Amino acid sequence: MTVPAELHYTAEHEWVAINDSVASVGITDHAQRALGDVVFVSAPAAGSRVTAGEPCGEVESTKSVSDLYSPVDGEVTEVNPEIDDDPGLVNSDPYGAGWLFKVRLDGAGEMPPGLLSAAEYTSLTKEEE
Amino acid sequence: MTDSASQPRRTPLTHVHEQLGAALTDFAGWLMPLRYGSETAEHNAVRTAAGIFDLSHMGELFVTGPDAAAALDFAVTGEPSALKTGRARYTMICAADGGVLDDLIVYRLADGEYLVVANASNTAVVSAALTERAAGFDATVTDRTAEYALIAVQGPRAAGLLAPLTDIDLGDVKYYASYPASVAGTPVLLARTGYTGEDGFELFAPAADAESLWDAISRAGAGDGLIPAGLAARDTLRLEAGMPLYGNELGPEMTPYDAGLGRVVRLEKASDFVGKAALAERAAADPQRQLVGLTSQSRRVPRHGYPVLWNGAVGGEVTSGAPSPTLGMPIAMAYVHPDVAAAAASAAGRLEIDVRGRPEPATLVDLPFYRRQG
Numbered sequence: 001m002t003v004p005a006e007l008h009y010t011a012e013h014e015w016v017a018i019n020d021s022v023a024s025v026g027i028t029d030h031a032q033r034a035l036g037d038v039v040f041v042s043a044p045a046a047g048s049r050v051t052a053g054e055p056c057g058e059v060e061s062t063k064s065v066s067d068l069y070s071p072v073d074g075e076v077t078e079v080n081p082e083i084d085d086d087p088g089l090v091n092s093d094p095y096g097a098g099w100l101f102k103v104r105l106d107g108a109g110e111m112p113p114g115l116l117s118a119a120e121y122t123s124l125t126k127e128e129e
Numbered sequence: 130m131t132d133s134a135s136q137p138r139r140t141p142l143t144h145v146h147e148q149l150g151a152a153l154t155d156f157a158g159w160l161m162p163l164r165y166g167s168e169t170a171e172h173n174a175v176r177t178a179a180g181i182f183d184l185s186h187m188g189e190l191f192v193t194g195p196d197a198a199a200a201l202d203f204a205v206t207g208e209p210s211a212l213k214t215g216r217a218r219y220t221m222i223c224a225a226d227g228g229v230l231d232d233l234i235v236y237r238l239a240d241g242e243y244l245v246v247a248n249a250s251n252t253a254v255v256s257a258a259l260t261e262r263a264a265g266f267d268a269t270v271t272d273r274t275a276e277y278a279l280i281a282v283q284g285p286r287a288a289g290l291l292a293p294l295t296d297i298d299l300g301d302v303k304y305y306a307s308y309p310a311s312v313a314g315t316p317v318l319l320a321r322t323g324y325t326g327e328d329g330f331e332l333f334a335p336a337a338d339a340e341s342l343w344d345a346i347s348r349a350g351a352g353d354g355l356i357p358a359g360l361a362a363r364d365t366l367r368l369e370a371g372m373p374l375y376g377n378e379l380g381p382e383m384t385p386y387d388a389g390l391g392r393v394v395r396l397e398k399a400s401d402f403v404g405k406a407a408l409a410e411r412a413a414a415d416p417q418r419q420l421v422g423l424t425s426q427s428r429r430v431p432r433h434g435y436p437v438l439w440n441g442a443v444g445g446e447v448t449s450g451a452p453s454p455t456l457g458m459p460i461a462m463a464y465v466h467p468d469v470a471a472a473a474a475s476a477a478g479r480l481e482i483d484v485r486g487r488p489e490p491a492t493l494v495d496l497p498f499y500r501r502q503g
Protein backbone atom coordinates (compact mmCIF):
# COMPACT_ATOMS: atom_id res chain seq x y z
CA MET A 1 0.00 0.00 0.00
CA THR A 2 1.41 3.39 -0.94
CA VAL A 3 0.82 6.61 1.01
CA PRO A 4 2.66 9.49 -0.71
CA ALA A 5 4.33 11.73 1.89
CA GLU A 6 3.44 15.01 0.16
CA LEU A 7 -0.33 14.45 0.28
CA HIS A 8 -2.91 15.00 3.03
CA TYR A 9 -5.58 12.49 4.01
CA THR A 10 -8.95 11.97 5.69
CA ALA A 11 -10.08 9.19 7.99
CA GLU A 12 -12.63 8.33 5.26
CA HIS A 13 -9.75 7.44 2.91
CA GLU A 14 -9.65 10.45 0.61
CA TRP A 15 -6.39 12.10 -0.33
CA VAL A 16 -5.90 15.84 -0.97
CA ALA A 17 -3.15 17.61 -2.91
CA ILE A 18 -3.07 21.37 -2.25
CA ASN A 19 -1.60 23.76 -4.82
CA ASP A 20 -2.10 27.36 -3.77
CA SER A 21 -5.87 27.73 -3.41
CA VAL A 22 -6.89 24.58 -5.30
CA ALA A 23 -7.25 21.13 -3.75
CA SER A 24 -7.25 17.97 -5.88
CA VAL A 25 -9.14 15.07 -4.32
CA GLY A 26 -9.15 11.30 -4.86
CA ILE A 27 -9.41 8.08 -2.88
CA THR A 28 -6.38 6.34 -1.43
CA ASP A 29 -4.62 3.17 -2.52
CA HIS A 30 -5.88 1.57 0.69
CA ALA A 31 -9.46 2.52 -0.24
CA GLN A 32 -9.28 1.24 -3.81
CA ARG A 33 -7.84 -2.05 -2.61
CA ALA A 34 -10.62 -2.47 -0.08
CA LEU A 35 -13.30 -1.59 -2.63
CA GLY A 36 -12.09 -3.79 -5.46
CA ASP A 37 -12.77 -2.88 -9.08
CA VAL A 38 -14.38 0.56 -9.26
CA VAL A 39 -17.19 0.61 -11.84
CA PHE A 40 -18.73 4.05 -11.35
CA VAL A 41 -17.93 7.28 -9.53
CA SER A 42 -20.54 9.91 -8.84
CA ALA A 43 -18.49 13.04 -8.14
CA PRO A 44 -19.86 16.48 -7.17
CA ALA A 45 -20.66 18.62 -10.23
CA ALA A 46 -18.45 21.51 -11.26
CA GLY A 47 -19.80 24.68 -9.70
CA SER A 48 -21.32 22.93 -6.67
CA ARG A 49 -20.35 23.70 -3.08
CA VAL A 50 -18.74 21.01 -0.94
CA THR A 51 -18.27 20.98 2.83
CA ALA A 52 -15.51 19.21 4.71
CA GLY A 53 -16.71 15.96 6.26
CA GLU A 54 -19.95 15.88 4.26
CA PRO A 55 -20.82 13.21 1.67
CA CYS A 56 -20.50 14.62 -1.86
CA GLY A 57 -20.66 11.54 -4.06
CA GLU A 58 -20.46 7.76 -4.32
CA VAL A 59 -17.91 5.20 -5.40
CA GLU A 60 -19.43 1.98 -6.77
CA SER A 61 -17.36 -1.19 -6.96
CA THR A 62 -18.18 -4.79 -7.76
CA LYS A 63 -18.91 -5.70 -4.17
CA SER A 64 -19.98 -2.48 -2.51
CA VAL A 65 -20.71 1.20 -2.64
CA SER A 66 -19.21 3.84 -0.39
CA ASP A 67 -19.79 7.51 0.13
CA LEU A 68 -17.26 10.00 -1.08
CA TYR A 69 -16.58 12.71 1.50
CA SER A 70 -15.23 16.14 0.74
CA PRO A 71 -12.04 16.76 2.69
CA VAL A 72 -12.35 20.54 2.34
CA ASP A 73 -14.75 23.51 2.10
CA GLY A 74 -15.06 25.24 -1.25
CA GLU A 75 -16.39 25.22 -4.78
CA VAL A 76 -15.84 22.38 -7.24
CA THR A 77 -14.00 23.73 -10.27
CA GLU A 78 -13.32 20.58 -12.24
CA VAL A 79 -14.27 16.90 -12.36
CA ASN A 80 -11.88 14.36 -13.89
CA PRO A 81 -13.42 13.80 -17.34
CA GLU A 82 -11.65 10.45 -17.84
CA ILE A 83 -13.26 8.66 -14.88
CA ASP A 84 -16.70 8.30 -16.43
CA ASP A 85 -15.35 6.24 -19.34
CA ASP A 86 -12.63 4.51 -17.36
CA PRO A 87 -13.44 4.24 -13.66
CA GLY A 88 -10.68 1.62 -13.40
CA LEU A 89 -8.20 4.54 -13.30
CA VAL A 90 -9.15 4.82 -9.63
CA ASN A 91 -7.68 1.33 -9.14
CA SER A 92 -4.72 1.54 -11.49
CA ASP A 93 -3.49 5.04 -10.55
CA PRO A 94 -5.35 6.31 -7.47
CA TYR A 95 -2.98 9.25 -6.81
CA GLY A 96 -2.49 10.22 -10.45
CA ALA A 97 -4.85 9.65 -13.39
CA GLY A 98 -7.50 8.45 -10.93
CA TRP A 99 -8.01 11.87 -9.29
CA LEU A 100 -11.72 12.68 -8.91
CA PHE A 101 -12.36 16.42 -8.52
CA LYS A 102 -10.76 19.80 -7.74
CA VAL A 103 -11.99 22.38 -5.25
CA ARG A 104 -11.22 26.12 -4.96
CA LEU A 105 -10.66 26.50 -1.24
CA ASP A 106 -12.67 29.03 0.75
CA GLY A 107 -9.78 30.09 2.94
CA ALA A 108 -7.27 31.08 0.27
CA GLY A 109 -3.69 30.52 1.37
CA GLU A 110 -4.73 28.78 4.59
CA MET A 111 -4.18 25.10 5.25
CA PRO A 112 -7.63 23.45 5.53
CA PRO A 113 -8.16 22.11 9.06
CA GLY A 114 -8.63 18.53 10.16
CA LEU A 115 -6.52 16.74 7.55
CA LEU A 116 -4.16 13.88 8.38
CA SER A 117 -0.49 13.64 7.47
CA ALA A 118 0.82 10.62 5.58
CA ALA A 119 2.21 9.21 8.83
CA GLU A 120 -1.09 9.73 10.67
CA TYR A 121 -3.05 8.12 7.83
CA THR A 122 -0.67 5.16 7.69
CA SER A 123 -1.10 4.45 11.38
CA LEU A 124 -4.87 4.80 11.02
CA THR A 125 -5.01 2.15 8.29
CA LYS A 126 -2.76 -0.13 10.34
CA GLU A 127 -5.22 0.15 13.24
CA GLU A 128 -8.08 -0.80 10.93
CA GLU A 129 -6.24 -3.97 9.95
CA MET B 130 -23.28 -23.23 14.81
CA THR B 131 -20.11 -21.49 13.66
CA ASP B 132 -18.08 -19.89 16.39
CA SER B 133 -17.68 -16.35 15.13
CA ALA B 134 -15.50 -15.36 18.07
CA SER B 135 -12.72 -17.74 17.06
CA GLN B 136 -10.19 -17.31 14.29
CA PRO B 137 -11.49 -18.21 10.84
CA ARG B 138 -10.55 -21.71 9.69
CA ARG B 139 -7.84 -22.08 7.09
CA THR B 140 -8.32 -24.33 4.08
CA PRO B 141 -5.54 -26.63 2.83
CA LEU B 142 -4.83 -23.87 0.28
CA THR B 143 -4.85 -20.71 2.40
CA HIS B 144 -1.05 -20.65 2.36
CA VAL B 145 -1.11 -20.67 -1.46
CA HIS B 146 -3.54 -17.73 -1.52
CA GLU B 147 -1.29 -15.77 0.83
CA GLN B 148 1.69 -16.40 -1.43
CA LEU B 149 -0.37 -15.23 -4.41
CA GLY B 150 -1.13 -11.97 -2.57
CA ALA B 151 -4.88 -12.57 -2.38
CA ALA B 152 -7.19 -10.28 -0.45
CA LEU B 153 -8.50 -12.70 2.18
CA THR B 154 -11.83 -12.40 3.92
CA ASP B 155 -13.70 -14.21 6.66
CA PHE B 156 -16.47 -16.04 4.82
CA ALA B 157 -18.80 -18.32 6.83
CA GLY B 158 -16.05 -18.84 9.40
CA TRP B 159 -13.33 -19.59 6.83
CA LEU B 160 -10.43 -17.43 5.68
CA MET B 161 -11.09 -17.31 1.93
CA PRO B 162 -9.65 -15.47 -1.09
CA LEU B 163 -11.97 -12.64 -2.11
CA ARG B 164 -9.80 -11.73 -5.10
CA TYR B 165 -6.19 -12.14 -6.21
CA GLY B 166 -6.04 -9.02 -8.39
CA SER B 167 -8.93 -7.57 -10.35
CA GLU B 168 -12.13 -9.54 -9.71
CA THR B 169 -13.42 -8.35 -13.09
CA ALA B 170 -10.40 -9.88 -14.82
CA GLU B 171 -11.00 -13.10 -12.85
CA HIS B 172 -14.66 -13.11 -13.90
CA ASN B 173 -13.75 -12.53 -17.56
CA ALA B 174 -11.08 -15.25 -17.48
CA VAL B 175 -13.72 -17.79 -16.42
CA ARG B 176 -16.06 -16.63 -19.22
CA THR B 177 -13.40 -16.68 -21.95
CA ALA B 178 -10.64 -19.07 -20.77
CA ALA B 179 -10.57 -20.66 -17.32
CA GLY B 180 -10.32 -19.94 -13.61
CA ILE B 181 -9.23 -22.05 -10.65
CA PHE B 182 -11.10 -21.69 -7.35
CA ASP B 183 -10.52 -22.95 -3.82
CA LEU B 184 -13.91 -24.12 -2.52
CA SER B 185 -12.56 -26.13 0.39
CA HIS B 186 -14.91 -24.31 2.76
CA MET B 187 -17.85 -26.23 1.28
CA GLY B 188 -19.09 -29.06 3.49
CA GLU B 189 -18.50 -32.70 2.50
CA LEU B 190 -21.00 -34.93 4.30
CA PHE B 191 -20.97 -38.67 3.61
CA VAL B 192 -24.11 -40.73 4.07
CA THR B 193 -23.27 -44.42 4.11
CA GLY B 194 -24.91 -47.72 4.94
CA PRO B 195 -27.50 -50.11 3.51
CA ASP B 196 -30.30 -47.55 4.02
CA ALA B 197 -28.35 -44.48 2.86
CA ALA B 198 -30.62 -43.99 -0.17
CA ALA B 199 -33.81 -44.30 1.87
CA ALA B 200 -32.49 -42.00 4.57
CA LEU B 201 -31.68 -39.32 1.98
CA ASP B 202 -35.06 -39.72 0.26
CA PHE B 203 -36.61 -38.91 3.65
CA ALA B 204 -34.18 -36.07 4.42
CA VAL B 205 -34.15 -34.03 1.19
CA THR B 206 -36.73 -32.84 -1.34
CA GLY B 207 -35.29 -34.82 -4.26
CA GLU B 208 -35.00 -38.53 -4.80
CA PRO B 209 -31.35 -39.60 -4.35
CA SER B 210 -32.39 -43.30 -4.47
CA ALA B 211 -33.24 -42.79 -8.15
CA LEU B 212 -29.73 -41.54 -8.99
CA LYS B 213 -27.46 -43.90 -10.85
CA THR B 214 -24.03 -44.50 -9.37
CA GLY B 215 -21.71 -41.77 -10.62
CA ARG B 216 -24.45 -39.22 -11.10
CA ALA B 217 -25.28 -36.10 -9.06
CA ARG B 218 -28.31 -33.91 -8.53
CA TYR B 219 -29.04 -30.43 -7.26
CA THR B 220 -31.52 -30.64 -4.37
CA MET B 221 -32.63 -28.96 -1.16
CA ILE B 222 -33.08 -29.84 2.46
CA CYS B 223 -36.12 -28.22 4.05
CA ALA B 224 -37.53 -27.77 7.52
CA ALA B 225 -40.91 -29.27 8.41
CA ASP B 226 -42.55 -25.95 7.47
CA GLY B 227 -41.05 -26.12 3.96
CA GLY B 228 -38.40 -23.44 4.58
CA VAL B 229 -35.04 -24.08 2.93
CA LEU B 230 -32.25 -25.15 5.30
CA ASP B 231 -29.74 -25.39 2.45
CA ASP B 232 -29.33 -26.16 -1.21
CA LEU B 233 -27.15 -29.19 -1.87
CA ILE B 234 -25.52 -31.31 -4.50
CA VAL B 235 -25.94 -35.01 -3.81
CA TYR B 236 -23.52 -37.41 -5.52
CA ARG B 237 -24.19 -41.14 -5.59
CA LEU B 238 -20.70 -42.63 -5.28
CA ALA B 239 -21.73 -46.28 -4.88
CA ASP B 240 -24.59 -48.36 -3.56
CA GLY B 241 -24.92 -47.25 0.02
CA GLU B 242 -22.51 -44.31 -0.34
CA TYR B 243 -23.52 -40.72 -1.03
CA LEU B 244 -21.63 -37.45 -0.85
CA VAL B 245 -23.71 -34.43 0.11
CA VAL B 246 -22.07 -31.05 -0.54
CA ALA B 247 -23.43 -28.24 1.64
CA ASN B 248 -22.75 -24.52 1.87
CA ALA B 249 -20.04 -23.65 4.38
CA SER B 250 -22.41 -21.54 6.47
CA ASN B 251 -24.88 -24.42 6.72
CA THR B 252 -22.64 -27.49 7.01
CA ALA B 253 -23.23 -27.91 10.74
CA VAL B 254 -27.00 -27.43 10.38
CA VAL B 255 -27.20 -29.85 7.45
CA SER B 256 -25.03 -32.42 9.23
CA ALA B 257 -27.27 -32.25 12.31
CA ALA B 258 -30.47 -32.46 10.26
CA LEU B 259 -29.22 -35.39 8.19
CA THR B 260 -28.08 -37.21 11.33
CA GLU B 261 -31.45 -36.67 13.00
CA ARG B 262 -33.40 -37.70 9.90
CA ALA B 263 -31.23 -40.80 9.37
CA ALA B 264 -31.85 -42.01 12.92
CA GLY B 265 -34.60 -44.44 11.89
CA PHE B 266 -32.47 -45.90 9.10
CA ASP B 267 -29.40 -48.11 8.89
CA ALA B 268 -27.27 -45.19 7.69
CA THR B 269 -24.47 -43.08 9.09
CA VAL B 270 -23.74 -39.39 8.47
CA THR B 271 -20.10 -38.30 8.68
CA ASP B 272 -18.79 -34.74 8.26
CA ARG B 273 -15.49 -35.16 6.39
CA THR B 274 -15.07 -31.51 5.37
CA ALA B 275 -11.67 -31.25 7.05
CA GLU B 276 -10.29 -34.22 5.10
CA TYR B 277 -10.98 -32.68 1.69
CA ALA B 278 -9.86 -29.85 -0.47
CA LEU B 279 -12.30 -28.83 -3.18
CA ILE B 280 -10.75 -27.24 -6.25
CA ALA B 281 -12.96 -26.00 -9.10
CA VAL B 282 -11.66 -25.46 -12.62
CA GLN B 283 -14.24 -23.54 -14.59
CA GLY B 284 -14.42 -22.05 -18.05
CA PRO B 285 -14.48 -23.01 -21.73
CA ARG B 286 -10.86 -24.20 -21.61
CA ALA B 287 -11.24 -26.23 -18.39
CA ALA B 288 -11.68 -29.59 -20.14
CA GLY B 289 -8.82 -28.97 -22.54
CA LEU B 290 -6.32 -28.02 -19.88
CA LEU B 291 -7.28 -30.85 -17.51
CA ALA B 292 -7.29 -33.57 -20.19
CA PRO B 293 -3.50 -34.12 -20.29
CA LEU B 294 -3.38 -34.31 -16.48
CA THR B 295 -5.94 -37.04 -15.96
CA ASP B 296 -6.27 -40.75 -16.63
CA ILE B 297 -9.92 -40.61 -17.67
CA ASP B 298 -11.51 -39.36 -20.88
CA LEU B 299 -13.24 -36.13 -19.90
CA GLY B 300 -15.45 -36.46 -22.97
CA ASP B 301 -17.14 -39.34 -21.16
CA VAL B 302 -17.90 -37.23 -18.07
CA LYS B 303 -21.39 -35.82 -18.50
CA TYR B 304 -22.74 -32.72 -16.79
CA TYR B 305 -23.57 -33.60 -13.16
CA ALA B 306 -21.59 -36.84 -13.34
CA SER B 307 -18.60 -37.80 -11.19
CA TYR B 308 -15.80 -40.34 -11.45
CA PRO B 309 -12.89 -41.40 -9.29
CA ALA B 310 -9.87 -40.19 -11.25
CA SER B 311 -6.22 -39.36 -11.00
CA VAL B 312 -5.32 -35.73 -11.73
CA ALA B 313 -1.60 -34.87 -11.77
CA GLY B 314 -1.02 -38.04 -9.76
CA THR B 315 -3.54 -37.13 -7.06
CA PRO B 316 -6.53 -39.40 -6.48
CA VAL B 317 -9.65 -37.25 -6.71
CA LEU B 318 -13.37 -37.44 -7.18
CA LEU B 319 -13.80 -35.50 -10.42
CA ALA B 320 -17.25 -34.03 -11.05
CA ARG B 321 -18.55 -32.00 -13.97
CA THR B 322 -20.35 -29.47 -11.79
CA GLY B 323 -19.98 -25.79 -11.02
CA TYR B 324 -21.51 -22.49 -10.01
CA THR B 325 -20.37 -20.19 -12.80
CA GLY B 326 -22.57 -20.88 -15.82
CA GLU B 327 -19.57 -22.31 -17.68
CA ASP B 328 -18.42 -25.82 -18.40
CA GLY B 329 -16.08 -26.97 -15.66
CA PHE B 330 -15.06 -29.45 -13.05
CA GLU B 331 -14.90 -29.76 -9.30
CA LEU B 332 -12.17 -31.93 -7.81
CA PHE B 333 -12.51 -33.38 -4.33
CA ALA B 334 -8.96 -34.16 -3.26
CA PRO B 335 -7.22 -35.28 -0.08
CA ALA B 336 -6.30 -32.17 1.92
CA ALA B 337 -2.63 -33.17 2.02
CA ASP B 338 -2.42 -33.17 -1.80
CA ALA B 339 -4.21 -29.84 -2.29
CA GLU B 340 -1.15 -27.64 -2.87
CA SER B 341 0.53 -29.96 -5.37
CA LEU B 342 -2.74 -30.40 -7.26
CA TRP B 343 -3.39 -26.64 -7.35
CA ASP B 344 0.17 -26.00 -8.58
CA ALA B 345 -0.02 -28.69 -11.27
CA ILE B 346 -3.32 -27.35 -12.64
CA SER B 347 -2.07 -23.76 -12.47
CA ARG B 348 1.04 -24.67 -14.46
CA ALA B 349 -0.92 -26.72 -16.98
CA GLY B 350 -3.43 -23.91 -17.53
CA ALA B 351 -1.15 -20.88 -17.58
CA GLY B 352 -0.77 -21.03 -21.36
CA ASP B 353 -4.53 -21.23 -21.75
CA GLY B 354 -5.18 -18.10 -19.69
CA LEU B 355 -6.17 -19.92 -16.48
CA ILE B 356 -5.89 -17.64 -13.44
CA PRO B 357 -6.90 -18.07 -9.80
CA ALA B 358 -10.33 -16.60 -9.10
CA GLY B 359 -11.81 -15.58 -5.76
CA LEU B 360 -15.21 -15.42 -4.13
CA ALA B 361 -15.97 -11.98 -5.60
CA ALA B 362 -15.78 -13.37 -9.14
CA ARG B 363 -17.65 -16.50 -8.09
CA ASP B 364 -20.53 -14.33 -6.89
CA THR B 365 -20.84 -12.27 -10.10
CA LEU B 366 -20.47 -15.41 -12.23
CA ARG B 367 -23.31 -17.22 -10.44
CA LEU B 368 -25.47 -14.09 -10.48
CA GLU B 369 -25.11 -13.74 -14.26
CA ALA B 370 -25.97 -17.44 -14.54
CA GLY B 371 -29.14 -16.82 -12.48
CA MET B 372 -28.10 -19.28 -9.78
CA PRO B 373 -29.49 -18.72 -6.28
CA LEU B 374 -27.22 -18.10 -3.30
CA TYR B 375 -28.24 -19.29 0.15
CA GLY B 376 -28.70 -16.27 2.41
CA ASN B 377 -29.79 -14.14 -0.56
CA GLU B 378 -32.34 -15.94 -2.74
CA LEU B 379 -32.74 -18.92 -0.38
CA GLY B 380 -33.35 -19.11 3.35
CA PRO B 381 -35.57 -20.53 6.07
CA GLU B 382 -38.31 -18.03 5.17
CA MET B 383 -38.37 -19.22 1.55
CA THR B 384 -39.56 -22.45 -0.02
CA PRO B 385 -38.00 -23.88 -3.20
CA TYR B 386 -41.14 -22.71 -5.02
CA ASP B 387 -40.47 -19.07 -4.13
CA ALA B 388 -37.11 -19.29 -5.88
CA GLY B 389 -38.71 -20.82 -8.97
CA LEU B 390 -37.09 -24.14 -8.11
CA GLY B 391 -40.20 -26.23 -7.46
CA ARG B 392 -38.70 -28.82 -9.81
CA VAL B 393 -36.32 -29.93 -7.04
CA VAL B 394 -39.30 -30.98 -4.89
CA ARG B 395 -40.42 -34.51 -5.74
CA LEU B 396 -43.87 -34.58 -4.17
CA GLU B 397 -44.62 -37.70 -6.20
CA LYS B 398 -41.78 -39.82 -4.80
CA ALA B 399 -42.86 -42.96 -2.98
CA SER B 400 -41.42 -42.10 0.43
CA ASP B 401 -42.47 -39.45 2.89
CA PHE B 402 -39.95 -36.64 3.43
CA VAL B 403 -39.46 -33.80 5.86
CA GLY B 404 -41.48 -30.79 4.78
CA LYS B 405 -43.71 -32.72 2.36
CA ALA B 406 -47.08 -31.60 3.77
CA ALA B 407 -46.10 -27.94 3.91
CA LEU B 408 -44.53 -28.04 0.44
CA ALA B 409 -47.58 -29.76 -1.08
CA GLU B 410 -49.75 -27.00 0.36
CA ARG B 411 -47.38 -24.36 -0.96
CA ALA B 412 -47.32 -25.96 -4.41
CA ALA B 413 -51.13 -25.72 -4.62
CA ALA B 414 -51.42 -22.15 -3.29
CA ASP B 415 -51.09 -18.88 -5.18
CA PRO B 416 -47.47 -17.72 -4.95
CA GLN B 417 -46.78 -14.80 -2.62
CA ARG B 418 -43.60 -13.79 -4.39
CA GLN B 419 -41.65 -14.48 -7.50
CA LEU B 420 -37.92 -14.42 -8.16
CA VAL B 421 -37.17 -12.17 -11.11
CA GLY B 422 -34.19 -10.76 -12.97
CA LEU B 423 -33.67 -7.02 -13.30
CA THR B 424 -31.28 -5.00 -15.41
CA SER B 425 -30.63 -1.39 -14.48
CA GLN B 426 -30.50 1.59 -16.78
CA SER B 427 -28.55 3.49 -14.11
CA ARG B 428 -24.92 3.02 -13.22
CA ARG B 429 -25.85 3.07 -9.54
CA VAL B 430 -25.82 -0.60 -8.60
CA PRO B 431 -28.78 -2.33 -6.92
CA ARG B 432 -27.64 -4.25 -3.83
CA HIS B 433 -29.09 -6.87 -1.47
CA GLY B 434 -32.04 -5.45 0.48
CA TYR B 435 -32.87 -2.48 -1.76
CA PRO B 436 -36.64 -1.99 -2.35
CA VAL B 437 -38.14 -2.62 -5.78
CA LEU B 438 -40.68 0.06 -6.66
CA TRP B 439 -43.80 -0.17 -8.81
CA ASN B 440 -45.73 3.07 -9.32
CA GLY B 441 -43.73 4.55 -6.46
CA ALA B 442 -44.76 1.87 -3.94
CA VAL B 443 -42.61 -0.96 -2.63
CA GLY B 444 -43.40 -4.13 -4.57
CA GLY B 445 -40.42 -6.29 -3.75
CA GLU B 446 -36.81 -6.46 -2.64
CA VAL B 447 -33.46 -7.04 -4.29
CA THR B 448 -31.75 -10.24 -3.10
CA SER B 449 -28.48 -9.95 -5.08
CA GLY B 450 -27.10 -7.20 -7.26
CA ALA B 451 -23.82 -6.35 -8.93
CA PRO B 452 -22.31 -4.68 -11.96
CA SER B 453 -22.27 -7.44 -14.58
CA PRO B 454 -18.91 -7.65 -16.34
CA THR B 455 -20.43 -9.63 -19.23
CA LEU B 456 -23.49 -7.44 -19.81
CA GLY B 457 -21.74 -4.19 -18.94
CA MET B 458 -24.60 -2.96 -16.75
CA PRO B 459 -25.87 -3.56 -13.23
CA ILE B 460 -28.00 -6.68 -12.80
CA ALA B 461 -30.04 -7.96 -9.87
CA MET B 462 -32.26 -10.74 -8.71
CA ALA B 463 -35.28 -9.72 -6.63
CA TYR B 464 -38.37 -11.12 -5.02
CA VAL B 465 -41.43 -9.21 -6.19
CA HIS B 466 -45.13 -9.74 -5.66
CA PRO B 467 -46.56 -11.72 -8.62
CA ASP B 468 -48.99 -8.85 -9.33
CA VAL B 469 -46.05 -6.48 -9.62
CA ALA B 470 -44.22 -8.87 -11.94
CA ALA B 471 -47.32 -9.16 -14.14
CA ALA B 472 -47.97 -5.41 -14.15
CA ALA B 473 -44.35 -4.58 -14.96
CA ALA B 474 -44.29 -7.22 -17.69
CA SER B 475 -47.26 -5.54 -19.35
CA ALA B 476 -45.40 -2.20 -19.20
CA ALA B 477 -42.37 -3.43 -21.18
CA GLY B 478 -40.86 -4.65 -17.90
CA ARG B 479 -40.25 -1.13 -16.62
CA LEU B 480 -40.06 -0.53 -12.89
CA GLU B 481 -37.71 1.15 -10.45
CA ILE B 482 -35.24 0.24 -7.74
CA ASP B 483 -34.77 2.47 -4.70
CA VAL B 484 -31.00 2.91 -4.69
CA ARG B 485 -30.28 4.61 -1.37
CA GLY B 486 -33.21 6.98 -1.50
CA ARG B 487 -33.25 7.69 -5.22
CA PRO B 488 -35.40 5.67 -7.65
CA GLU B 489 -33.42 4.29 -10.58
CA PRO B 490 -35.01 2.84 -13.73
CA ALA B 491 -34.81 -0.93 -14.17
CA THR B 492 -36.23 -3.58 -16.49
CA LEU B 493 -37.69 -6.98 -15.70
CA VAL B 494 -35.87 -9.65 -17.71
CA ASP B 495 -35.86 -13.43 -17.96
CA LEU B 496 -33.30 -15.37 -15.94
CA PRO B 497 -30.54 -16.24 -16.49
CA PHE B 498 -28.79 -13.06 -17.57
CA TYR B 499 -26.10 -15.13 -19.25
CA ARG B 500 -26.22 -18.50 -20.97
CA ARG B 501 -23.09 -20.00 -22.50
CA GLN B 502 -23.07 -20.92 -26.16
CA GLY B 503 -23.26 -24.57 -27.19
